Amino acid sequence: MDNLKAVIEALIFVSDTPVTVAVIEGILEDVTKKELSSTVDDLIREYKERGGGIFLKEIAGGYQFRTGETLTPWVRKLKGQKPMDLSPAAMETLAVIAYRQPVMKSEIEKVRGVDVSGLLRGLLEKNLVRIMGRKNVPGRPIIYGTTRKFLETFGLKALSDLPTLREFKELEG
Amino acid sequence: MDNLKAVIEALIFVSDTPVTVAVIEGILEDVTKKELSSTVDDLIREYKERGGGIFLKEIAGGYQFRTGETLTPWVRKLKGQKPMDLSPAAMETLAVIAYRQPVMKSEIEKVRGVDVSGLLRGLLEKNLVRIMGRKNVPGRPIIYGTTRKFLETFGLKALSDLPTLREFKELEG
């Protein structure tokens, strides 16, 4: 296919969520996964070298166009809307879930030292956190984890893309 | 301004409607209309010469990115794959079936307070709900339950992973 790069670019552009290689593969049937990946990589590099207003980024296992980070003030002005704001308490709760998942509510509360019911509910409503099932221990408590939207919101390729947790020196003895 | 082109590109990109020069002017206060127009023209030319998947077009007195006309078949194919949402009424009906199964239509209607025939048909077509049998009593009412696809859609290993209402209430703190 001659215009493979153009097709991929258009597909990623029109989608409102990150587009995975698998989705593109399903649409362009006779192209190999390898060919697709290398073409997407070409596109990413092109946009990066060009240094314009938009960049192609790898997000949540797929690809999405996003505005450059230095342009925030102007874009925000255009949008005129209040950005999704997470309180420090919500962010702490989210951090515990992100790094400790699958995690029980009681574990989050043990780390934070406070009740997290309302915060947990808020994160579930914002679809940043999801119920993953139950833990196989007596009482079968519900366990929580992060969602695809969490990855999208924080611009992460995958959970393994989270910055490493800076653990503090364990106590001796 | 050094990155005028990048800012304009980002502004046009994020907007869901064509962006006029007047709007851009309002955001970038110290730039003349003339400067803006010529920068937008540069961008249009750049995208045209590049011949990729997206183009900057003048539409309805403003500017907007559009996918190339020759790429429509693929774009259509992607859009056709867009997953559907369930309406709140369908979600409620599904929830009653999930929690109360095996359940008769009359029981669902007692809970929801309205006729659910249409909603049930929709859920059956979507393969989220199935007929488990007919009760051998006068009228032979149909008994409904959920499907394997239901579990997959909600990312559940088993129904017993569903939280109970009592557990859910705890999130209200």
Next chain:
Amino acid sequence: MTDKAYEIKLDIFEGPLDLLLYLIRKNEVDIYDIPIALITKQYMEYINVMRSLNLDLAGEYLLLAATLTHIKSRMLLPTSEEEEEEDEDPREELVRQLLEYKTFKEAALGLDRMSILGRDVFSRDQAFDEIEGDDQLFREIGIFELVEAFRRVSVGTGRHDIMEIDVEKISLSDRINDIVDELEKRGELTFTDLLRETDSRRRLIYTFLAILELMKLRIINAYQAVPYGAIRIRLAGGTDG
């Protein structure tokens, strides 16, 4: 420190551990060697100010106050020499908790510094979709939305029997679904087909209860060709029509 100074700080704490971390930082003391008497005194001062301002003081603040007081009293107890080596530092558990909290507090700041979609970077807005989606495809829906929907209808009716669904009931539904799946696949099953040697006692019970429920609803019929022969079960009357 004046009351005014406390007042300014009060709402910025995310909980008792956060307040404690703040006091440690403010006094520039070593987190691994907290001067408990000093920190407890200051902690209590904060608590008292919060109380005098009639602030809604969460129970967790008082709980930590009790813990601090307890540690302080244990630190004052003289320990005999041979005990000393075995005895752990009464502060150890608290320090561990503080360090863990500190780790996640910093992780939260790390998250906050990332380029957040809709705050720092933006994707394209999608106002409308001119092409209809495929009915057979669903986005992955969160369980939260399902429970929330169930809660909505349940609250609407105000009926308690609807609200009361426990894990047992849902587990039974699981077994019922498994059995119907098997019958749809294989047409007929014997009782023993449904029971496996590896099954837990709990699973055995659920299997029996599920069979009883299915027979009660007449979704399945049970047959026995000869007396004391294998009990066979089938779906009753078919599922179509």
